[in-house]
Amino acid sequence: MKTVLILGERAVREAKRTPDALLPTLLIPIFFLIVNTGQAAKIFPTGSTPFLEGQSYAAFQLPATLLLAASFGTAALYLVEEIENGYFDKLRATPISRGSLAMGRLSAEALKSTLMTIVILLIAFPFGIRIASGPIGVVLLVILTAGWAVGYSGFLQFVALKTRNAAATNSAGLIFFPLLFLTPNFVPRSLLARPMEIAATLNPVTYMMEALRSLILVDLDWVVIGKGFAVVAGFVLITVFVNIKTMAKYD
Amino acid sequence: MTPSTDSFASEPTNSVPAISARGLVKTFTGRSGTVEAVRGVDLTVRQGEVFGFLGPNGAGKSTTVRMLTTLTGITGGTATVAGIDVAKDPDGVRHRIGVALQEAGLDMRQTGRELVVLQARLFGLSRADASKRAEELLELVELTDAADRLIKGYSGGMKRRLDLASALVHRPDVLFLDEPTTGLDPASRLVVWDEVRRINAKGTTVFLTTQYLEEADQLCERLAIIDDGKIVTEGTPASLKADLKARRGLESDPTLDDVFLDVTGRQRERRAGEVSEVAS
Numbered sequence: 001m002k003t004v005l006i007l008g009e010r011a012v013r014e015a016k017r018t019p020d021a022l023l024p025t026l027l028i029p030i031f032f033l034i035v036n037t038g039q040a041a042k043i044f045p046t047g048s049t050p051f052l053e054g055q056s057y058a059a060f061q062l063p064a065t066l067l068l069a070a071s072f073g074t075a076a077l078y079l080v081e082e083i084e085n086g087y088f089d090k091l092r093a094t095p096i097s098r099g100s101l102a103m104g105r106l107s108a109e110a111l112k113s114t115l116m117t118i119v120i121l122l123i124a125f126p127f128g129i130r131i132a133s134g135p136i137g138v139v140l141l142v143i144l145t146a147g148w149a150v151g152y153s154g155f156l157q158f159v160a161l162k163t164r165n166a167a168a169t170n171s172a173g174l175i176f177f178p179l180l181f182l183t184p185n186f187v188p189r190s191l192l193a194r195p196m197e198i199a200a201t202l203n204p205v206t207y208m209m210e211a212l213r214s215l216i217l218v219d220l221d222w223v224v225i226g227k228g229f230a231v232v233a234g235f236v237l238i239t240v241f242v243n244i245k246t247m248a249k250y251d
Numbered sequence: 252m253t254p255s256t257d258s259f260a261s262e263p264t265n266s267v268p269a270i271s272a273r274g275l276v277k278t279f280t281g282r283s284g285t286v287e288a289v290r291g292v293d294l295t296v297r298q299g300e301v302f303g304f305l306g307p308n309g310a311g312k313s314t315t316v317r318m319l320t321t322l323t324g325i326t327g328g329t330a331t332v333a334g335i336d337v338a339k340d341p342d343g344v345r346h347r348i349g350v351a352l353q354e355a356g357l358d359m360r361q362t363g364r365e366l367v368v369l370q371a372r373l374f375g376l377s378r379a380d381a382s383k384r385a386e387e388l389l390e391l392v393e394l395t396d397a398a399d400r401l402i403k404g405y406s407g408g409m410k411r412r413l414d415l416a417s418a419l420v421h422r423p424d425v426l427f428l429d430e431p432t433t434g435l436d437p438a439s440r441l442v443v444w445d446e447v448r449r450i451n452a453k454g455t456t457v458f459l460t461t462q463y464l465e466e467a468d469q470l471c472e473r474l475a476i477i478d479d480g481k482i483v484t485e486g487t488p489a490s491l492k493a494d495l496k497a498r499r500g501l502e503s504d505p506t507l508d509d510v511f512l513d514v515t516g517r518q519r520e521r522r523a524g525e526v527s528e529v530a531s
């Protein structure tokens with residue numbers, strides 16, 4: 001556990017030293033928030049759109065923004081770099097558990113995502129976006145998003161460990177498109193066309209998005225929140241498990 | 252020189268060897284078929300010596316080192332390092348060894364000091380002890396002035412020395428150096444040699460691979476020559492030269508180069524003036 005933090009601290013240092021990698025992860029999601037809101041806000045006016053629960057369309061879009069920001073982890077690419085230049089072998093030659101080796105960078109992704117979520121919320125508040133579920137809701141929102149960041153970076157890190165190749169790892173990152181867009185990210189699930197609704201229902205990310213959205217728009221709706229957390233917990237468990245397995249067998 | 256120091260020095264001889272390998276085999280299986288990188292290597296390295304592992308490119312030096320340092324699985328045979336079975340207790344081995352690999356892979360986004368401190372902390376030192384140890388080691392390898400600069404800006408020689416320092420954080424019993432001077436300019440090479448001698452003088456066993464015969468001659472008490480995955484000869488630099496001289500009835504003293512060419516079968520090609528090397 002301690003070694004996870006030691007390696008995590010180093011990954012945070014690494015992130016601080018590459019602000020040019022960090023800045024776009026903040027700017028791109030905010031860009032999409034502004035653009036998407038700008039395009040659709042007139043179709044969905046606050047007063048006459050029940051699913052907005054009295055907030056602006058930007059509030060409805062916020063979950064997609066948060067998930068997008070949490071999908072830009074650098075753990076996998078830095079790992080490939082480290083494998084290629086040989087530093088990874090140096091770390092492997094130390095007597096730390098293979099689990100710590102797998103979790104070091106992922107713990108930093110959790111921290112980065114937490115900070116990122118807070119920054120995005122701070123940017124959103126002046127525009128009238130409110131978190132209907134209050135302070136507890138904010139905490140849950142941060143945890144849920146950080147969980148997604150760990151799971152998603154974990155998935156990419158797993159690909160990196162398997163392929164040891166930057167191009168393959170980058171391509172794996174494209175899975176993000178179906179995962180984030182086969183969701184009710186523009187309108188609620190009930191308003192989607194039938195095929196799209198089926199796809200969204202099958203996509204686990206939908207439940208995360210709905211959980212985040214209910215925290216922002218509704219209040220503490222434990223059933224919806226529970227589904228979101230179940231999805232994130234399952235995702236994190238699976239990715240962490242395969243990471244540790246792969247790390248232990250790494251040759 | 253006095254009899255008392257002599258008997259003192261001979262004490263560890265009957266203790267556990269620093270490294271022992273029996274029938275070590277490594278086979279890589281890939282898309283392009285299988286490669287037998289190491290084909291039955293036997294080694295005994297005594298505690299406190301500098302042992303040279305000499306061989307041409309692709310002979311299997313790095314693969315042997317990677318097996319002995321727990322970085323890659325052992326296909327066949329057994330090995331112990333510091334008396335611990337490599338396959339059965341890799342973590343036990345990791346606690347006792349220092350490793351500086353051929354690529355001198357370092358994290359370019361850390362400073363030299365951060366890298367050494369991190370390494371020390373991964374070996375269980377507290378934050379305070381780790382910084383103290385880093386200070387000592389950076390001084391040992393003469394990197395105190397550059398310690399707080401990013402490694403990205405280090406020269407090749409500085410990187411090697413930093414790698415060496417970071418391999419010593421936990422005062423390992425056995426230090427593995429895979430081609431520590433390949434690609435270095437002559438001056439940096441001498442600095443590394445000095446450091447290896449200093450480290451060894453403190454009692455650390457050093458297992459060093461090299462393609463440079465002069466390096467083996469300068470540093471190693473004993474050496475083994477590996478070619479095509481197999482050890483072809485073994486001994487002290489002097490005994491190997493003497494053997495060859497006697498066997499061939501040479502008049503002048505042969506160099507380690509001559510021994511190397513003799514045992515790797517590369518002499519005839521050279522004599523015949525063939526340009527291409529036989530990749531037997």
Ligand SMILES: Nc1ncnc2c1ncn2[C@@H]1O[C@H](COP(=O)(O)OP(=O)(O)O)[C@@H](O)[C@H]1O
Pocket residue numbers: 279281286287288306307308309310311312313314315
């Ligand atoms: N990961 C690997 N996969 C396949 N072949 C390998 C791998 N590593 C080394 N080899 C092969 O094993 C042989 C020995 O390599 P190596 O141990 O690196 O030699 P040396 O260090 O003496 O130059 C070479 O033929 C090399 O191509």
Ligand SMILES: [Mg+2]
Pocket residue numbers: 309312313314353429430
């Ligand atoms: Mg090599």
